[in-house]
Amino acid sequence: MFRHLLAPSLACFAVIGADAATADAVVMASTASDYGIGRVVADGEAVILPEGAGIHLLEANGRVVSLTGPFEGPLDAAPRDRAPAVAAALWTGGSFSQTDLGAARSLAPPPDTVRDVLAAGPRSPGRHCIADPGGGKEAPEVSAGGRAPGGVEIRRIAVPPDDATALAIGLAHEGCSAQLATLLARLRDAVVPIELALASDRGVYPTYRRGEPVRLTLRTSRDAHLHCRIRDARGTTVPIFPSRASGGSRLEAGAALTFPGARMPLPLHADGQTVQCFAGERDLSADLQAIGQDFTALGPDDLARIERVLDRDAGALATAHIVLRAE
Known part of the structure; x- marks a missing residue:
């Protein structure tokens, strides 16, 4: 490691080779x-994955490994001979199902992905990675508006x-989190299906005991x-x-949404209800709210x-x- 003065800011340079962590994997999508x-x-x-949760990992060899819980063990214990998991998490009849426990496939990233990620200049304080040209050549200039930002x-x-x-593995090891997020978002959208975990x-x-408070958490893979x-016990x-107070319907990949919480304040108490959620690519809030008002019972025609x-x-x-079973 060595230090180098960059523009008016003090920046620390380190060189890491692509083979520095060839056996590691990076989480690219997770619920x-x-x-x-x-x-x-x-x-x-x-x-270690609990039942209902899943992750997609990018291995150093370019393979994407998909795991769903319950699972415990190293990655090499995951099955590799089945088709990729392409079905979303689905609850049916009170039991959880998923097409595969583990699946792997090779990743073909969008064109110019590496160049674009490394060429973008830093926009905020933190670690920023640039390409090392090797062979004693000068590294490309790093700038944001003509100069490297402080910090x-x-x-x-x-x-x-x-x-x-x-x-991806180099960015993860070096802590260049903003660039890593940009890269993984591109790769994730290319190969990972929308999956929804509700627990x-x-x-x-x-x-639960009847009437006991309940807290739910949702996460999506994209x-x-x-x-x-x-739906209550009476149907x-x-x-x-x-709702109109939820700040929209969008949930970022991997982020947690809690019920009740800031975006859904309605208290939940166990009484045999079923909570059902859908996650889709498009914002249908206006269409759906035109059919049913917030926290107002839906009729059969509305549901259809x-x-x-x-x-x-x-x-x-x-x-x-x-299902929020109550005794």
Whole structure:
């Protein structure tokens, strides 16, 4: 490691080779609370996933490994001989199902991905990675508006010009988080389906005392728009998300949305209800709210109209539901 003065700012340079962590993997999509996007999973490290959660990891060899819980073990214990997991998380009849426990496929990144990620200048303080040209050549100039912003720590990484996998692992190890987020978003949208995980504070098969408070958490594998509703034991269905106070229907990949919470304040108490959520590519809030008002019971015709809108206009669609059993 060595230090170098860059413009008026002090920046720290480090060179990392593409083979520095060839056995590691990077989380590129996740609905698991313990596996944030960009986390490095080291060679031999045990992956622990609860039931209902899933992750997609980018390995150094360019393979994307998809795992769904329950799973515990190193990556090399995951099955590799089945088709990619392309179905979203789905609740049916109170039991969770997924097409595959583990699946792998090779990644073909969008053209110019590596060049674009490394060529963009830093826009905020933090670590920023640039390409190390090697052979004693000068590194490309790093600038943002003509100068490096204060607080930027420059890290030089040596990766092949078309190796998005090596770049992802290098960015993750060097802590160049903004660039890594940009890269993983491109790769994720190219290969990862929309998946939706819905769990309670007592897991995916909860049982409560009747009237006991309930807390739910939702996560999606990609940026998605949500529609959620609750059906009580008498069969009455009420839309609970989005509402006019929820700040829209969009949920970012890997982010947690909690019910009740800032975006859905309605208290939940266990009484045998079923909560069902849909995650789609398109924002259908206006269409859906025109059919059913916030927190107001839906009639059979309303439900049929909502189903038609989701089937016709949502694009790729994932669905999940959870039963709040009460004793």
